[in-house]
Amino acid sequence: MNQEEVFFKKQWFILSHQGKIEQFYDINLKKVIGSGTYGSVVKATLKGTKNQRAVKVIPKSKVKNPDRFKKEIDILRQLDHPNIIKLYETFEDQRNVYLVMEYNNFISIRLCEGGELFDRIMDKGCFSEYEAYEIFLQIMQALNYCHSNSICHRDLKPENFLFLTKADDSPIKVIDFGLSTLFEDPVTSKQTGQKLTMKTKAGTPYYISPEVLKGSYDELCDIWSAGVILYILLSGVPPFYGDSDPEILDAVQKGEYTTDIPELKAVSESAKDLIRHMITQPSMRYKASQVLKHKWMIESNKPTKCYKFILLSLELKLNFAQLKNFNGSNKLKKVALTFIASQLNEQEITDLGKLFKQLDKNGDGVLTIDELREGLTGVTDSQQKDLANIIRSIDTDGNGTINYTEFLAATMEKSLYMKEEKLYQAFKMLDLDGSGKIDKQELQTVLGKSEKVIDEKYWDDMIREADKNGDGEIDYSEFIEMMDKFSLIS
Numbered sequence: 001m002n003q004e005e006v007f008f009k010k011q012w013f014i015l016s017h018q019g020k021i022e023q024f025y026d027i028n029l030k031k032v033i034g035s036g037t038y039g040s041v042v043k044a045t046l047k048g049t050k051n052q053r054a055v056k057v058i059p060k061s062k063v064k065n066p067d068r069f070k071k072e073i074d075i076l077r078q079l080d081h082p083n084i085i086k087l088y089e090t091f092e093d094q095r096n097v098y099l100v101m102e103y104n105n106f107i108s109i110r111l112c113e114g115g116e117l118f119d120r121i122m123d124k125g126c127f128s129e130y131e132a133y134e135i136f137l138q139i140m141q142a143l144n145y146c147h148s149n150s151i152c153h154r155d156l157k158p159e160n161f162l163f164l165t166k167a168d169d170s171p172i173k174v175i176d177f178g179l180s181t182l183f184e185d186p187v188t189s190k191q192t193g194q195k196l197t198m199k200t201k202a203g204t205p206y207y208i209s210p211e212v213l214k215g216s217y218d219e220l221c222d223i224w225s226a227g228v229i230l231y232i233l234l235s236g237v238p239p240f241y242g243d244s245d246p247e248i249l250d251a252v253q254k255g256e257y258t259t260d261i262p263e264l265k266a267v268s269e270s271a272k273d274l275i276r277h278m279i280t281q282p283s284m285r286y287k288a289s290q291v292l293k294h295k296w297m298i299e300s301n302k303p304t305k306c307y308k309f310i311l312l313s314l315e316l317k318l319n320f321a322q323l324k325n326f327n328g329s330n331k332l333k334k335v336a337l338t339f340i341a342s343q344l345n346e347q348e349i350t351d352l353g354k355l356f357k358q359l360d361k362n363g364d365g366v367l368t369i370d371e372l373r374e375g376l377t378g379v380t381d382s383q384q385k386d387l388a389n390i391i392r393s394i395d396t397d398g399n400g401t402i403n404y405t406e407f408l409a410a411t412m413e414k415s416l417y418m419k420e421e422k423l424y425q426a427f428k429m430l431d432l433d434g435s436g437k438i439d440k441q442e443l444q445t446v447l448g449k450s451e452k453v454i455d456e457k458y459w460d461d462m463i464r465e466a467d468k469n470g471d472g473e474i475d476y477s478e479f480i481e482m483m484d485k486f487s488l489i490s
Contacts, residue, residue: 006331006462007454008447009397010405011077013339013429014089021091021098027055038062038178039096043103049421051343053088056099063097068181073099075151075180080404081365082353083142085175088343102173102345117172117229118158126236129267134169135161136230137297141357142174143226144288145365147219150184153177154202154212156225158232164346171346171353179203183219195219205248206238210255211282220285227278234271235263239279255281270296292363318359318375319411320383326410327390330465332474333482334396334409335447336426340417341408343425348416349408356407366401418483427479437473439463 021027027044034041039058046053063069076087076099091098117135121127127135139161146153153160155176163170179202184195199215209224211217231239239257242248257279259272274296277286291297326334346353359367359375369391379387394402394410402410416422430438430446440459448454466474466482474482 006334010342013342014077017091052103053100054103058097081145083138085173117161127233132233138172140291141363144363147288148364150182152183152219153222154179157204157207205245210253220282223278223285234267322411323390327393331462338409339426339429340422342405366403437475439473
C-alpha cells in the first residue's frame with residue numbers, strides 16, 4: 001500500500017456495541033414515536049451532546065434468521081446517499097438489537113415538520129406534475145443508487161419515504177430496509193455475470209409486483225413499486241385496488257390497469273409513457289438508470305422554480321480551495337473529517353446534499369472525476385494539473401469514485417467541523433479505551449480492516465504527524481491542533 005495514501009471505509013465508523021445503550025444515550029424505551037418492519041422507534045440523545053437520534057428497537061425474539069438479519073444491517077452500513085436513511089451505530093443486549101439512526105426522518109407527522117409521503121398524499125389528494133416530478137426524482141436517484149450497489153429494497157411504498165420539512169422542495173429519505181437484500185453476489189457476479197433470483201414473497205399489497213407473488217423475481221420488482229407510487233402521486237388513486245388485501249393482490253396478479261382515467265386527464269403523455277414502462281412485465285420494464293433517462297425525467301418544459309430557489313442554486317458551487325485544503329490534510333485529519341461528515345444531520349448539510357446531486361449527472365449516487373471536474377468553475381490550467389491528485393486523495397476508500405460522505409468530508413466548512421462537540425466525538429471514536437490518548441494500536445483496530453498489506457510505517461507516520469511532544473500518542477490538545485492546521489481557507 002502506498003504510504004502517502006490513507007485508506008478506510010465509512011462503514012468502519014459504524015460501530016457495534018455489546019451492552020446497555022443507556023450508557024451512551026439518554027433514552028426512554030417506553031416512549032414510542034414510530035414503528036418499522038421488525039420493531040418500534042424511540043427518541044434518544046447522545047450523552048454529553050445535543051445530538052438527537054432515532055433508535056429502532058428490534059426484539060431478538062422477532063429475528064427468525066439471525067444471519068439474514070446481520071446481512072440487512074451490513075446493507076444499512078454500506079448505504080451512503082442524500083436520500084437514504086443514515087445508520088450511526090448499533091447496540092445489542094440480551095433482549096434487543098438497537099439501530100441508532102437519523103432522528104428527523106423517523107418522526108411521525110405530529111412530532112416533526114415533514115412526515116411521511118403517505119400523509120402528504122392523503123392531505124393533497126394528488127400532486128401537480130412538477131410536484132410529482134420533484135418527489136419522484138429523489139425516489140429514483142436513491143433507488144438507482146441501491147440497484148447500482150446490488151441492493152433491492154423490496155418494500156417501496158409512500159410510508160417508507162419521509163420528508164425533512166413541510167417545504168415543497170424538502171429532501172426525502174428512503175427508510176425501512178428490513179426487507180432489503182443483495183440481488184448480486186459481488187464475487188460471483190463478476191465471475192459469471194449472473195444475478196441471484198429472489199424468491200421471498202415480500203412487500204405490501206398495493207405496491208407488490210406480480211412476479212414477487214409468483215416467488216421468482218429480480219431487482220426490477222422495485223421499479224414496479226416505484227411506478228405505482230408515481231401513478232398515485234399523479235392521480236391520487238392506485239392502479240390496482242380492491243375491498244380487501246386478497247382482492248388487491250388478485251388485481252396485481254392480473255396486471256391490468258389503465259392511464260385513461262379522469263384523474264390523469266391533465267397529465268402529460270410523457271408521464272403516462274414512463275408509467276407504462278415501469279408497471280409492465282419484467283422483460284419490458286425499465287431499469288432504474290433508464291427511468292432517470294426517460295424524456296419525462298429530463299425534459300426542460302417543467303415549471304420554473306421560485307426565484308429564491310434559483311438564487312440558492314446559483315450559490316451552490318464546488319469550491320476548488322476546499323478540495324485542495326482536504327488534500328493538504330494529514331492522514332489522521334482526513335479520518336476525523338470523514339467521521340464528522342458521517343455524523344452530520346440533514347439540516348447541517350442541506351446545501352451540500354443538493355450540490356452533490358447537482359454534480360451527480362447520471363444519478364448513480366457517486367461522483368466520477370469527470371463529474372467533479374465539470375462542476376468546478378474558474379479553475380486555472382495549473383490547478384487542473386493538480387485536480388487528479390486532489391480527487392484521488394478524496395477517494396479514501398479507493399474505489400475510483402467519490403461517495404457522499406467522502407464529498408462531505410472534503411467540502412464542509414471549517415466552522416462546522418471545528419465545533420467542540422464534533423471534535424470530541426471524533427476523538428472518542430479513536431480513543432477506544434477512554435484513556436484520553438490515541439495510540440497506534442487503537443488506530444490499527446479502527447482503521448486496520450483493509451485486505452491490503454499495511455506496514456508499521458503507515459501507522460507510525462499517522463501518529464507522528466500529530467504527535468507534538470513525541471510520546472508516541474496523540475492527546476486531545478494535539479488532536480485539536482492537528483484539526484486546526486493546514487487550513488488554506490477559513
